[in-house]
Amino acid sequence: xxxxxxxxxxxxxxxxxxxxxxxxxxxxxxxxxxxxxxxxxxxxxxxxxxxxxxxxxxxxxxxxxxxxxxxxxxxxxxxxxxxxxxxxxxxxxxxxxxxxxxxxxxxxxxxxxxxxxxxxxxxxxxxxxxxxxxxxxxxxxxxxxxxxxxxxxxxxxxxxxxxxxxxxxxxxxxxxxxxxxxxxxxxxxxxxxxxxxxxxxxxxxxxxxxxxxxxxxxxxxxxxxxxxxxxx
Numbered sequence: 001x002x003x004x005x006x007x008x009x010x011x012x013x014x015x016x017x018x019x020x021x022x023x024x025x026x027x028x029x030x031x032x033x034x035x036x037x038x039x040x041x042x043x044x045x046x047x048x049x050x051x052x053x054x055x056x057x058x059x060x061x062x063x064x065x066x067x068x069x070x071x072x073x074x075x076x077x078x079x080x081x082x083x084x085x086x087x088x089x090x091x092x093x094x095x096x097x098x099x100x101x102x103x104x105x106x107x108x109x110x111x112x113x114x115x116x117x118x119x120x121x122x123x124x125x126x127x128x129x130x131x132x133x134x135x136x137x138x139x140x141x142x143x144x145x146x147x148x149x150x151x152x153x154x155x156x157x158x159x160x161x162x163x164x165x166x167x168x169x170x171x172x173x174x175x176x177x178x179x180x181x182x183x184x185x186x187x188x189x190x191x192x193x194x195x196x197x198x199x200x201x202x203x204x205x206x207x208x209x210x211x212x213x214x215x216x217x218x219x220x221x222x223x224x225x226x227x228x229x230x231x232x
Contacts (some may be wrong), residue, residue: 011051015057028060037099046097047076072100105188112231114183116217121179122196125172133175137218144205144225148174174199190229205229
């Protein structure tokens with residue numbers, strides 16, 4: 001089977017499921033993520049995978065990703081091909097690769113834009129069924145574990161109101177009138193942080209069967225955490 005036949009077969013398969021072919025960016029992202037995932041546990045081929053990751057970022061001009069792996073890649077090159085001035089061992093290099101891979105994996109911020117929600121005030125907090133936070137031009141519907149914290153620590157959380165419903169008053173007092181300053185989503189751990197002035201609302205999806213949270217806005221904006229933690 002030649003390349004043209006494979007391409008035609010792929011097009012027919014995508015048409016049969018009524019889906020568009022993935023973009024070049026999404027193909028890059030998928031491949032890069034698969035390489036990265038191989039370094040989350042000790043791996044005898046860690047140096048080979050690291051080189052593949054680094055070369056991939058250089059070849060495809062993924063400068064931001066390249067910089068995240070630059071230091072450990074330089075150390076590996078010094079160990080393998082340089083004068084090894086710092087006296088690296090194979091075990092030390094593997095430890096550095098593992099540590100960098102885990103830090104980047106858990107700290108990876110999604111590129112989803114939440115700009116529409118920044119600057120909006122909380123108008124109403126409704127705990128009737130799920131926790132619903134009404135904004136000036138949208139809403140946040142929460143069906144997953146949550147907590148509100150300040151820089152000192154946790155102010156109140158889902159467990160508190162579950163066992164003492166009168167604490168919903170505290171939730172309302174903390175949130176109503178606050179303004180969204182920032183929204184960050186950690187891509188690989190289904191963790192959303194919304195900053196309301198000096199407070200932070202943490203949402204962490206905890207189900208493989210049920211949806212977690214939904215953000216809606218004017219103009220049809222609809223972002224939600226699906227069962228299993230994927231984002232749509």
